Amino acid sequence: MSETAAPSRRELNKTANRDAIAAAALELLRSRGMGEFTVDDIAATAGVSRRTFFNYFSSAEAAIASFTQKYLDSVIEQLLRRPSDEPLLESAQHALTAVGSPRDLALLAETYALTQNHPQLSRYQLQAWDECSTSIIAAATNRLGKVDDELYLHALVGSIIASGRAAMEVWFQQRGPDTSETSLAILRQLLFDAVGHLRSGFNP
């Protein structure tokens, strides 16, 4: 069915460049910490010009947040694979915890941990989660046709995303920057349980 299609040389170079830049940003984040490096540093590490950096990302924070976006994109992908008659909350519960890409979850967790106390980066992460909401709403609207109750859908999807973020926050409080396999398993469980609470209407 849907092949990934044309990996032309140009396309390949483009994603390779993008990945190299994001990887360079992550490397500097790990080694120096947020705020301790500049866009020039990232560009130099990635082996591109400063100007090219800005062709791909609008800021250093955006480059780091791309890892969060990547995880959330894979969540949406999983979500679209669920049977379309399955209740949204159930689909979401599975999509958030699906291990379609273990590395994505690990990077989500790592960048989340390295983000603490860096307002501007936090804002970019928030935006990534919010855009995920928007995508899910669009997909649901697409699938169900014009919904009768916009408010219901927005509040529901927003709550799902909020539950996901709650799981991240609680995980980090409990585990700190530990991103071992064990720790990530706990994170997955928290993601599952958070949406579980939502599914049960927050009735204990």
Added chain:
Amino acid sequence: MSETAAPSRRELNKTANRDAIAAAALELLRSRGMGEFTVDDIAATAGVSRRTFFNYFSSAEAAIASFTQKYLDSVIEQLLRRPSDEPLLESAQHALTAVGSPRDLALLAETYALTQNHPQLSRYQLQAWDECSTSIIAAATNRLGKVDDELYLHALVGSIIASGRAAMEVWFQQRGPDTSETSLAILRQLLFDAVGHLRSGFNP
């Protein structure tokens, strides 16, 4: 009981300055639109130096987002006034729609409307809502003592805030930049209904 206490001259000057700067930012936002003015413009309009602007706000966006923060602060204030044995969802429903400060809600709506398509400002607004979550969680933890289920509390409060944001979004889709009394009444109703959906566990 808790008086607002010492309005010393210094304190007064400080809040007056802060208000003047925020008002100047809003005025420029209204007259020129986001991205069409600089921090120097705001400082000049407010009658302070550029450097003083940065003593109060870290960016133009932060100055605009202060109106959202103000509304959310008043929500928290209302929330703390509710009887402490009332279920959190019920308290939240009332706090979000309480007209403790009609002007705050109007400014929330207006700045929300003027924010569309301005990523950096959107991020600041998101952050304001997120910090509100954090405050509510802290308050609840404070009131109930160390909670047994952190995840439950985080997911619940996050969902409340998400419902509030959902109401804002739906309101704006329906009403655009209309901030008349009638329109604001609709917004209040949407806020009430959004949390209502959450209260009923999203069961139609």
Added chain:
DNA sequence: CCGTGATTTGCACAGAGTGCAAAGTTGCAC
């Protein structure tokens, strides 16, 4: 091999944000 369109790069420039020290205010004790 060459032309065409996309991509990268260098350069220039306006503006953001911050440290620092001088100048100006406010509060308080005498």
Added chain:
DNA sequence: GTGCAACTTTGCACTCTGTGCAAATCACGG
């Protein structure tokens, strides 16, 4: 009211950000 201590505003200098523009470079099809 004088004067000193603490706080606030301001100007200045400096680094870094983000973007427009045009030249150079690259990918691809003929």
